[in-house]
Amino acid sequence: MSKIVHVESPQQFTSLLSSSRIVVTDFYADWCGPCKAIAPFYEQLSNQLSRPGQITFTKVNTDTQKQIAQSYNITAMPTFMIFKNGRETQRIRGADPKALDSAVKSLAAEAAASSSSDASSSDASSSSSGTWIGAALPRNYTDVTSNVDVLGLDFLNVDSAFGNARTVFDTAAPSSLGKSKEGESKKDWIESDTDEQLMMYIPFQASVKLHTLQITSFPPEDDEDVMRPKTLHLYTNRSNVLGFDEAESIPATQSVTLEEKDWDPKTGTAKIELRFVKFQNITSVVVFVESGDGEGEKTRIDRLRLVGETGESRKMGKLEKIGDEQGE
Known part of the structure; x- marks a missing residue:
């Protein structure tokens, strides 16, 4: 059968x-x-x-x-x-x-x-293929992070002493997850530079439907100047990164304030459930971290994961047969 x-x-x-x-x-x-x-x-x-x-x-x-x-x-x-x-x-x-x-x-x-x-545990912090995610996926939705156009990423106010825009989309588990301080020498995360704000322009290779944004952050316990993100604003289908003043002057598609209870203590990940009706045909998203959770001057992000569905970005053209019948 x-x-x-x-x-x-x-x-x-x-x-x-x-x-x-x-x-x-x-x-x-x-x-x-x-x-x-x-x-x-x-x-x-x-x-x-x-x-x-x-x-x-x-x-x-x-x-x-x-x-x-x-x-x-x-x-x-x-x-x-x-x-x-x-x-x-x-x-x-x-x-x-x-x-x-x-x-x-x-x-x-x-x-x-x-x-x-x-391992037989149900912890969703890693997958069998080596692709790390910070939290369990919602039923009937998948990790669509692979649709990110990494060549088009544009992050503002990122400290060059740490990782770059591509770092947060690394498929490996963050070095800080369950590691000693020696593991942090990799600096596989990003931190803000002159103040706590970050502006992240994330374009996609094809349109997607976004359901959840996962943010992972592991601020060091011995450095109060480095914080997790707290207040975020999301803007959809922008053609380029927004300036900080510009972002504050236009309506966000969705705004979120994270609290301590939103962060998983094992994976350092917060799940932001999006208003799915507003994220149905998305070709890009701008994530503006307006403030961090504390009195420090630096905001840290280790990983970003996008969960949803691959959208219908292109109309299907005339179907072809490929094989010997075409002489190929």
Whole structure:
């Protein structure tokens, strides 16, 4: 009996992405010759490697599930996508058994190794793929941080003695998490410079729907001058970073004041639940840290994680068949 899951709705696909560590997806069409040619090989891989909760093989019919195909900008048949912990890691266009076999078996070996070394606790501070998150993901939503356009990041008032804008999106666990002071020599965090305020412009490679912003901060206990963020203002779909005076003069999409109880003592992470209706089609977000939680002059951020859904950023063009039938 085939172990492939045939996706019947966007909600089912979202659920699969959140319930299985690795999801392999075959985007196909009934009229596509190359899709039919590689189907037996794909089913063979599924029968060999499927493991409940670990590796799930799925098929998405692009004719009946157009919303899903549009969400992932599928324009060629077949296209294979591989997800780890809800995040796209690889895309293979065309009926290429060798590339598909190599990619899937490599991930299967990684999943097996991760499973054997994984702790049985429910602490969400790390994932099996090595991608660190600070808090459990809301049901039916995924970590969409991989959609951040790191080349377009623009942070203001960041002390150059520490990390840069990309540092807070590092997939590794913060060096300060459960580490001695020796671990902090990496300085894998950012701190504000001339005062406590930070301005962070975060563009995306494609539109997203944001549900939650996770902020991780580990201010040192022996330095009262360094604080966690307290008051934040978020602005959506800006074309560039805002100046500090400019941000104070325009309405924020959402403003948040964090309290001590909002910070998880184990992971140093606060979850900011966004007004989802206002964060439905987001191409960029500006996060303005207006004040820190204390009397100090420095605000520290170790990690930022964005949780939500990949949006429908592009209209699906005419689908192509890729394979021998096109002479490729």
